[in-house]
Amino acid sequence: MADVIDVEGLIKRFGAVTALDGLDLRVPVGEVHGFLGPNGAGKTTTIRVLLGLMRADGGTARLLGGDPWAEATALHRRLAYVPGDVTLWPTLTGGEVIDLLGRLRGGLDRGRRDELIERFELDPRKKSRAYSKGNRQKVALVAALASDVELLILDEPTSGLDPLMEEVFREVILQEKRRGDRTVLLSSHILAEVEALCDRLTIIRAGRAVETGTLAGLRHLTRTSIRAELAGPVHGLAAIPGVHGLTTEDGRVAFDVEADALEPALRSLVAAGVRSLVSQPPSLEEIFLRHYTQDGAGARDEAGARDEAGAR
Amino acid sequence: MTGTGKLLRLILRRDRFVLPAWVLGLGLLPYIYVTGFDTLFSTDQERIGYAHISAANTGFVALYGPLHGDSVGELVVWRGGFLPVMVGLAALLTVIRHTRADEEAGRTELLGATVVGRFAPLAAALTATMAAGLAMGAVVAATLIGHGLPAAGSVALGTVFAVTAGFFAGVGAVAAQISGGARGARTIAVLVLGVSYVLRMAGDVSALGDGTLGWLAWLSPLGWGHRIFPFGTDDWGPAALAVLCTILTVAGAGYLLTRRDLGGGLVAGRLGPATAAASLRSPVALAWRLHRGLLIGWTAGFAALGLIFGAVASSVVALAEDSAGVGDVFARIGGTDTVLDGYFATVAPICGVIAACYAVQAALRLRDEEQSGHAEAILSTDVSRFAWAGSHLIFALIGPAAALLAEGLMAGLLHGDVALLVNAAVVQIPAVWVLAGLAMLLIGVLPRLASLAWAAIAGCLALMMAGPLLELDQLVLDVSPFTHVPRVPAVAFTGVPLLVLTLIAAALGGAGLIALRRRDIG
Numbered sequence: 001m002a003d004v005i006d007v008e009g010l011i012k013r014f015g016a017v018t019a020l021d022g023l024d025l026r027v028p029v030g031e032v033h034g035f036l037g038p039n040g041a042g043k044t045t046t047i048r049v050l051l052g053l054m055r056a057d058g059g060t061a062r063l064l065g066g067d068p069w070a071e072a073t074a075l076h077r078r079l080a081y082v083p084g085d086v087t088l089w090p091t092l093t094g095g096e097v098i099d100l101l102g103r104l105r106g107g108l109d110r111g112r113r114d115e116l117i118e119r120f121e122l123d124p125r126k127k128s129r130a131y132s133k134g135n136r137q138k139v140a141l142v143a144a145l146a147s148d149v150e151l152l153i154l155d156e157p158t159s160g161l162d163p164l165m166e167e168v169f170r171e172v173i174l175q176e177k178r179r180g181d182r183t184v185l186l187s188s189h190i191l192a193e194v195e196a197l198c199d200r201l202t203i204i205r206a207g208r209a210v211e212t213g214t215l216a217g218l219r220h221l222t223r224t225s226i227r228a229e230l231a232g233p234v235h236g237l238a239a240i241p242g243v244h245g246l247t248t249e250d251g252r253v254a255f256d257v258e259a260d261a262l263e264p265a266l267r268s269l270v271a272a273g274v275r276s277l278v279s280q281p282p283s284l285e286e287i288f289l290r291h292y293t294q295d296g297a298g299a300r301d302e303a304g305a306r307d308e309a310g311a312r
Numbered sequence: 313m314t315g316t317g318k319l320l321r322l323i324l325r326r327d328r329f330v331l332p333a334w335v336l337g338l339g340l341l342p343y344i345y346v347t348g349f350d351t352l353f354s355t356d357q358e359r360i361g362y363a364h365i366s367a368a369n370t371g372f373v374a375l376y377g378p379l380h381g382d383s384v385g386e387l388v389v390w391r392g393g394f395l396p397v398m399v400g401l402a403a404l405l406t407v408i409r410h411t412r413a414d415e416e417a418g419r420t421e422l423l424g425a426t427v428v429g430r431f432a433p434l435a436a437a438l439t440a441t442m443a444a445g446l447a448m449g450a451v452v453a454a455t456l457i458g459h460g461l462p463a464a465g466s467v468a469l470g471t472v473f474a475v476t477a478g479f480f481a482g483v484g485a486v487a488a489q490i491s492g493g494a495r496g497a498r499t500i501a502v503l504v505l506g507v508s509y510v511l512r513m514a515g516d517v518s519a520l521g522d523g524t525l526g527w528l529a530w531l532s533p534l535g536w537g538h539r540i541f542p543f544g545t546d547d548w549g550p551a552a553l554a555v556l557c558t559i560l561t562v563a564g565a566g567y568l569l570t571r572r573d574l575g576g577g578l579v580a581g582r583l584g585p586a587t588a589a590a591s592l593r594s595p596v597a598l599a600w601r602l603h604r605g606l607l608i609g610w611t612a613g614f615a616a617l618g619l620i621f622g623a624v625a626s627s628v629v630a631l632a633e634d635s636a637g638v639g640d641v642f643a644r645i646g647g648t649d650t651v652l653d654g655y656f657a658t659v660a661p662i663c664g665v666i667a668a669c670y671a672v673q674a675a676l677r678l679r680d681e682e683q684s685g686h687a688e689a690i691l692s693t694d695v696s697r698f699a700w701a702g703s704h705l706i707f708a709l710i711g712p713a714a715a716l717l718a719e720g721l722m723a724g725l726l727h728g729d730v731a732l733l734v735n736a737a738v739v740q741i742p743a744v745w746v747l748a749g750l751a752m753l754l755i756g757v758l759p760r761l762a763s764l765a766w767a768a769i770a771g772c773l774a775l776m777m778a779g780p781l782l783e784l785d786q787l788v789l790d791v792s793p794f795t796h797v798p799r800v801p802a803v804a805f806t807g808v809p810l811l812v813l814t815l816i817a818a819a820l821g822g823a824g825l826i827a828l829r830r831r832d833i834g
């Protein structure tokens with residue numbers, strides 16, 4: 001089966017600004033795909049191109065097997081979208097907006113709608129102008145989640161939700177995931193959310209994908225930090241390529257090590273005699289910070305810069 | 313109030329084109345009228361004859377206000393009697409734009425977190441608008457004095473402009489506090505302006521007859537302006553009254569501001585239905601929800617206008633009978649033979665231009681929807697851009713037509729000849745559609761400059777008001793679609809220009825729709 005989203009070399013310019021600069025993004029059926037990047041990286045622009053709201057200046061984009069620009073309306077029947085900045089018609093109530101958007105998408109599941117409204121603790125009788133940001137977000141979420149569609153495109157859907165509601169959102173998405181046939185593109189700045197929900201993720205920066213893969217795979221690309229108390233002096237540790245930021249003090253060592261160098265590094269520790277050892281897997285934050293703050297064109301070729309990140 | 317100065321500079325920067333445009337555009341018109349009258353009358357005799365018949369003409373008095381003398385200055389004040397309405401409109405829109413609309417867009421919140429006092433945005437908006445009003449008054453006075461008109465009268469007319477701007481700036485400020493949003497604020501403030509106009513009209517027309525309702529004009533802030541009588545008695549009492557009431561409205565707005573939250577209004581929100589009605593399932597159904605208030609309001613307003621015009625018509629007939637000798641000047645201004653036909657031929661195009669305001673307002677809703685992000689929500693569903701744009705455009709076409717029809721019908725019912733007056737009203741529709749089409753074209757091709765459609769209406773109005781008086785070249789007059797509308801009932805009905813106007817409207821709108829389909833949304 002073809003990918004639900006298949007974007008290759010996408011280019012979008014706004015006058016002098018190049019918002020998308022050869023972006024690649026691929027999301028297979030049934031996957032919850034995290035879409036991350038610093039502010040202004042081009043996430044929303046990518047989504048707008050996928051929705052046929054904007055026309056790309058170059059590259060190809062396929063959505064559900066069709067052309068998002070030329071076949072926009074036909075494709076929209078099969079997807080639901082939650083914009084990053086939800087604005088609603090001030091004189092319509094939340095319930096009216098949910099029903100209207102659901103019907104325009106080709107119908108929504110009444111029972112599911114009511115269930116979601118309850119779970120998100122939303123009062124559907126309020127006029128939209130009276131909703132807080134989080135409640136507006138909930139209206140858009142309920143409208144999207146209650147539609148029976150193949151693809152959900154969510155642009156920072158939990159910005160504005162309180163932690164309890166964020167938890168509800170996670171449960172609902174996990175529930176969707178179990179069905180197995182729904183695909184979700186989830187743009188987010190919340191790492192814990194991405195970690196909890198996403199099978200794979202793509203990190204973009206300045207309009208280009210700098211990293212894509214599973215979380216485990218991404219972890220593999222970064223360093224584990226090791227702290228150990230040793231019985232005797234250790235030899236040759238500093239010489240192993242892939243060991244960074246080594247400090248030795250009173251028989252204690254601390255260093256960061258790349259996945260490939262883990263085995264030889266541990267061997268030399270064992271040779272010296274290990275009294276205690278603490279190893280910490282790379283945190284997601286580290287992965288992101290590295291990609292967000294650097295010119296992360298290549299993941300492995302900037303050892304110097306990485307040392308900087310390792311020193312944090 | 314901290315930060316008012318900074319905000320004031322921001323407003324002046326953001327409005328660096330708009331403010332001078334209305335200050336000069338409206339401020340120079342009295343001078344243009346003077347030059348127009350200079351060329352229109354070759355002898356004092358002609359001018360005096362024209363003044364005397366005009367002063368007694370109910371239609372003109374209703375439209376422009378009372379005329380008390382026959383000097384050039386007084387004629388200009390009278391003929392420019394509609395200008396204060398436009399001054400008031402510009403003032404209230406400016407204040408609301410820089411208070412409520414900013415608040416809605418979240419800009420005020422952003423500024424509120426910096427060192428800006430609670431009253432600063434309101435104070436800055438009022439200061440900018442009132443300063444613009446004073447500048448406009450100065451332009452009026454200076455140009456008229458420069459042309460050799462009496463200084464006292466010139467200053468008095470400038471004062472009319474300035475105090476009108478000031479008062480309606482205050483009205484805008486109060487409306488911005490009462491309503492829950494910018495759109496509601498505009499509706500309230502424009503309603504106050506409309507009621508002022510109608511009160512003034514009713515009072516002045518009554519004063520021509522037995523005068524029992526003459527006091528109505530004193531209830532109208534627009535009426536106060538006329539009662540200053542520039543170039544006549546130059547009476548400063550009404551000006552003082554206007555200033556006093558301006559202070560009261562400003563104080564009221566300040567008080568209301570302390571009584572509400574940022575983003576909220578005084579009119580509290582009520583709960584509505586938890587589910588949508590079964591009919592709310594298409595873009596048109598949504599557009600109906602968004603446009604129905606506008607449609608009902610405008611249609612009711614036009615029906616009221618029709619009643620007034622129809623009621624006034626019977627007194628115009630009586631006038632026509634005893635003024636056979638002076639019809640000549642009217643013929644030149646109105647292009648018609650009889651005073652009654654001239655009256656309706658004057659009134660109908662004005663209704664047309666006002667209906668065009670509605671058309672442009674309804675069409676620009678489309679752009680509003682895009683900018684506010686609502687379009688994104690709709691267009692990401694199974695709704696095509698044509699269907700979405702069409703759902704709003706339909707109201708821009710049908711709405712003004714319904715309003716004009718209501719006006720013609722009401723005028724006809726009161727005056728007696730329904731068919732004739734409905735005809736006079738509906739012939740304006742194709743010209744109105746041209747402006748709706750132009751708005752659509754701008755939305756499609758130059759979305760950022762879509763509000764230029766308002767400038768087009770202002771241009772049409774200026775050509776209509778000043779064009780014949782200035783005896784402008786026909787080529788210039790032809791730019792306005794309203795020039796091509798047959799002046800029914802004074803002139804026989806002809807279908808061809810209407811057909812051509814409709815085709816032009818369709819071409820403009822169609823081109824706009826196609827452009828909209830090809831461009832980025834948002």
Ligand SMILES: Nc1ncnc2c1ncn2[C@@H]1O[C@H](COP(=O)(O)OP(=O)(O)OP(=O)(O)O)[C@@H](O)[C@H]1O
Nearest residue numbers: 014017019037038039040041042043044045046834
């Ligand atoms: N309509 C537009 N006109 C001009 N520039 C735009 C437009 N939309 C986006 N941009 C620019 O394109 C770039 C990418 O913006 P985009 O909104 O896609 O970022 P994002 O990844 O969604 O950021 P955020 O995390 O802040 O939501 C930015 O530099 C932005 O300024």
Ligand SMILES: [Mg+2]
Nearest residue numbers: 043044084155
């Ligand atoms: Mg974004």
